[in-house]
Amino acid sequence: MDHADAVNRQATERYLLGQMPEAESEAFELHLFECPDCVEDLEQATVFVENARAVLAEPEVRREPVWTRLRRLWSDPVFAAPAIATLALAAVAIYQAGLIAQARKPQAILAFAVRSAARGAGDAIRVPPDARYFALTLDLPESSLPRYRCDLYTASGVLRFSVESNAPAPGNPLNILIPARSLEPGSYMLRVRGLQDSQPGPELAQYTFTLRKGSGAQ
Amino acid sequence: MAYSSFDEAYVTGLRERNPEIESHFIAHFSKVIWLILRNRLRSPQLAEDARQETLLRVLQYFRSGKRLEHPERLPGFVHTTCKNVALEMIRADSRHPKMAETAQEPVDQRIDLNVEIVNEERKRVIREVLAKLSPRDRELLRLVFLEEMDKAEVCRRFHTDEDYLRVLLHRAKLRFRAALQKSAHARWTKDA
Numbered sequence: 001m002d003h004a005d006a007v008n009r010q011a012t013e014r015y016l017l018g019q020m021p022e023a024e025s026e027a028f029e030l031h032l033f034e035c036p037d038c039v040e041d042l043e044q045a046t047v048f049v050e051n052a053r054a055v056l057a058e059p060e061v062r063r064e065p066v067w068t069r070l071r072r073l074w075s076d077p078v079f080a081a082p083a084i085a086t087l088a089l090a091a092v093a094i095y096q097a098g099l100i101a102q103a104r105k106p107q108a109i110l111a112f113a114v115r116s117a118a119r120g121a122g123d124a125i126r127v128p129p130d131a132r133y134f135a136l137t138l139d140l141p142e143s144s145l146p147r148y149r150c151d152l153y154t155a156s157g158v159l160r161f162s163v164e165s166n167a168p169a170p171g172n173p174l175n176i177l178i179p180a181r182s183l184e185p186g187s188y189m190l191r192v193r194g195l196q197d198s199q200p201g202p203e204l205a206q207y208t209f210t211l212r213k214g215s216g217a218q
Numbered sequence: 219m220a221y222s223s224f225d226e227a228y229v230t231g232l233r234e235r236n237p238e239i240e241s242h243f244i245a246h247f248s249k250v251i252w253l254i255l256r257n258r259l260r261s262p263q264l265a266e267d268a269r270q271e272t273l274l275r276v277l278q279y280f281r282s283g284k285r286l287e288h289p290e291r292l293p294g295f296v297h298t299t300c301k302n303v304a305l306e307m308i309r310a311d312s313r314h315p316k317m318a319e320t321a322q323e324p325v326d327q328r329i330d331l332n333v334e335i336v337n338e339e340r341k342r343v344i345r346e347v348l349a350k351l352s353p354r355d356r357e358l359l360r361l362v363f364l365e366e367m368d369k370a371e372v373c374r375r376f377h378t379d380e381d382y383l384r385v386l387l388h389r390a391k392l393r394f395r396a397a398l399q400k401s402a403h404a405r406w407t408k409d410a
Contacts, residue, residue: 010384012388013391016387017380017383017384019369026301029254029301030293030294030297033247033250033293033294033296033297034293039249039250043249043253044391044394044395045387046253046335047340048390048394049387051337051341052390053363053364054336054344055345055348056348056363056364057364157248157249160402161402161406179406182405
């Protein structure tokens with residue numbers, strides 16, 4: 001079985017629903033060992049099923065039309081008064097966000113060079129508490145691909161984000177800018193794949209690092 | 219290291235307990251093994267126990283000096299071990315006796331794939347996805363995944379077929395994926 005077969009046959013769904021004959025199920029499982037895209041697809045489907053089980057086990061709330069529900073809520077002063085206050089606060093927040101966006105001053109950003117897994121154990125990086133952003137600098141292996149996709153995973157295998165980028169000029173690293181508050185301290189793995197016709201290709205490199213926050217030397 | 223570049227040097231590294239190669243082996247195979255075991259064993263805890271046992275057995279195999287005639291077939295060897303462990307777990311329906319002997323050296327406590335599978339954020343997204351389905355489709359999913367009713371019986375009851383179930387799951391998965399990405403992007407943009 002190859003990836004195109006798996007996609008065409010909706011192998012992930014048939015596997016989870018037990019709709020595959022045993023031979024096909026084994027072929028799909030073996031295929032998973034060589035296809036990160038099918039692994040990702042099966043993982044998402046598994047996560048969907050696990051969480052759907054939890055939600056479907058909850059007592060079902062009576063589904064009334066949204067408009068009726070809203071009208072009922074607005075006629076209730078217990079809801080309406082704080083809702084109006086919240087809307088007023090939101091208006092102020094939007095105004096302030098506009099002011100902030102106007103403050104486009106140059107800023108210095110800390111950058112951390114991260115080595116690929118092939119070159120050694122994960123690097124430890126420390127981000128100061130007041131940093132809004134930090135950058136990861138990746139030395140990519142040589143490749144002729146025009147674009148890359150970077151997927152960041154936690155130590156437990158949860159995908160935190162994906163970014164795509166044009167390939168840097170030859171000899172230059174790829175830099176990824178990350179909002180400091182978007183990641184908690186911990187261990188992470190960044191997987192870089194080339195993109196061919198907007199589809200992820202084979203993995204090019206893995207980078208592992210441990211994120212720490214706070215002041216002090218590394 | 220690329221997905222399929224397992225050679226004699228890699229296997230030798232496992233035999234000689236090279237920490238970097240062992241770490242790579244565990245990180246590389248953990249998720250696939252867990253997904254397979256989660257589908258075969260249903261119980262999350264049993265799947266996690268079986269994952270640990272599978273990785274440990276493969277490591278013990280090489281540490282004992284044994285070899286693979288074709289090192290590039292390491293994934294297949296891991297798969298076979300995984301299936302055997304799953305069968306044993308199903309038969310025993312409890313912790314395998316060998317776990318007591320090998321438990322002195324747990325494989326990797328840092329990688330617990332059960333930890334974040336179900337969480338409030340994902341459940342919130344799932345509620346949105348399920349709310350957009352018809353009551354009939356929600357009930358279909360509930361009977362199949364929560365009640366674990368026989369699928370042929372479910373299809374008979376709802377006058378539908380297993381193709382419909384498959385397409386329903388496929389579309390729900392796509393909606394879930396899109397909603398999660400949108401939620402993650404909104405959170406990332408907000409933090410920025």
